[in-house]
Amino acid sequence: MKKRILLVDDHGIVRSGLRSLIEQEDDLSVTGEAASGMEALQLVRKQEFDIAILDISMPDKNGVDTLRDLQHIRPELAVLILSGYAQEQYALNLIRAGCRGYLSKDSAPEEIIKAIRTICNGRRYLSPELADLLASELTRPSDKRMHETLSEREFQVFYKLASGKSPTEIASELFLSVKTVSTYRARVLEKMNLRTNADLTYYAIKNELIS
Template identity: 85%
Template sequence: MVNSTNKRRILLVDDHGIVRSGMRSLIELEDDLEVTAEAASGMEALQLIRKQDFDIVLLDISMPDKNGVDTLRDMQRIKPELAVLILSGYAEELYALNLIRSGCRGYLSKDADPSEIIKAIRTICNGRRYVSVELADLLANELIKPSDKRMHEMLSEREFQVFYKLASGKSPTDIANELFLSVKTVSTYRARVLEKMNLKTNADLTYYAIKNELIN
């Protein structure tokens, strides 16, 4: 589908209306950018990308029905070429490395300067990744001192997804249904996660996630 306006088409995904309103107001100041749709949940976002074309998705992580980790993975499956910028209330050091591995083109904290958000949108729409100063430091540290990585940063994409759900209190059966896996497969991933993170129980995973501010 041709974009007749020549403006970059943006989908805003955040469960807080005031955040979407603020982002829309910011973007509407730019002549080359346009918010063409909004979604208050991951499920709503997936429905929209099936029906409409977007140049970029601005995606939150913490949402009630389907978190941004799962939503990003499903977006990659439905439209692999779709560019996604994670715009989250969580700082870069908490999620950025895992989500970059999962396919997002950039990661910014919501308290980033408005000019940097606009710069990131334009950079990604032009086919490049956006690497903030904070993310650049994380990537550099990973190359220089890989042993200094946090335990959750050593997980694979799927392991991190299972870890996040277990830490949030979901059962293996629920996780299996959500990820279209068998319960046995989920249990295998759980065992790998516990071993890699040197933890013993789901309660340990939850404590780790809370302590590291990965969940509220």
């Protein structure tokens, strides 16, 4: 039985290229496409998929939030992040948040197929680069960059603040109180040794977490 794949990317040309690549394989089939995080959530409520291939940067709901929501709706659904951002920027945070693998979009086609098969078989896919990152985290935890010390929820709040969202907007999107968001903000600033939202934005741009 073919593994059912959901493609989630706001660029049609990327989805088309991935579909063409995947449909060459006898054991894999693209059975759904979404151009946004919201579309993806609607689809997984109606259809069964074995794996979702998810971008980070999308218009209405970014991949960080979409990953979290997918896990609430379909905890059994495996997620592979395929992003334009390099692995060292997001991979560790998103692996901790529950994705089964992370690849940059310039990965070789054979590696993308290998990652899909590995994840569909119930395992994590760690590229050599990501394996090195995880090994470094274990052997030299003090070498972590500041955003890598954040919990999953703290990282969500950090990402939204750095992107210019207000505490009220964040509270609405994450179904939290404004007071709780303010508490997370204070924790993020303390952990990252920063003082203002502008500092968070500068840090995110400097580390290529936002563009």
